[in-house]
Amino acid sequence: MPLGKGFGIEPGLGRAALLGGGIGVAPLKILGRRLDAMGIPHDAFLGFADARSSVVAREFPGAEVATMDGSVGTHGTVLDAAGTLEGYGAIYSCGPNPMLAAVKLAAADNTLCQLSVEERxxxxxxxxxxxxxxxxxxxxxxxxxxxxxxxxxxxxx
Incomplete structure (x- = not known):
């Protein structure tokens, strides 16, 4: 059983954005399944260092992918792949703390934004x-x- 508290899904907020970086994409697969079961539309944006580490993106059909070296998808960060986060009613993200801080800054003040930290x-x-x-x-x-x-x-x- 996982430790602590997971993502709290709040229905009725509209389309959700899932942003994952590196190993932080793993919990988003389960979250995506939960959103599907609840009928909540969502988009996935995944960031990786390079093509080799991005192979898990196959588990996210239709996801936008970014790699830091530009070998797959958008050259840059997961936020480069996402573009603007405007229009999303909820944002769920997991990844390294600098990425999460950037997602926090990019999220509108009136948008539900939940961040899953990767602390040891x-x-x-x-x-x-x-x-x-x-x-x-x-x-x-x-x-x-x-x-x-x-x-x-x-x-x-």
Missing amino acids: MGCGNGSCNGCVVPVRGGNYVRSCVDGPVFRAEVLAW
Whole structure:
């Protein structure tokens, strides 16, 4: 069983954008299936370092792909592949923290934006504090217990 809290799907928000980077694309496959089952339309945007690491994109028919070296899809980041995020009622993203920070900045203030962090989780029960992430107000939360999915406005980056 996964640790912490997953993506919270809120029906009625319209089309959703799924943005994944590197190993962060894996949980988006399951999320996409859940959205399909609920009848929520969505688009997937996936970012990788190169063609070799992008082979998992085959699991996402119709996804827009970006590679940092330009060997597959758009040359650049997952946000380069996505273009604008305007018009999406919900944004769900998983990937490295710099990518998540960029997604947070690109998301409209009135859009539901949930970010799944990729922190190392030492103990898995919150006692070691090895997986903390900064939140607004100068505090930290444990991603293994309080996350790993957070609303974008909660995170302090």
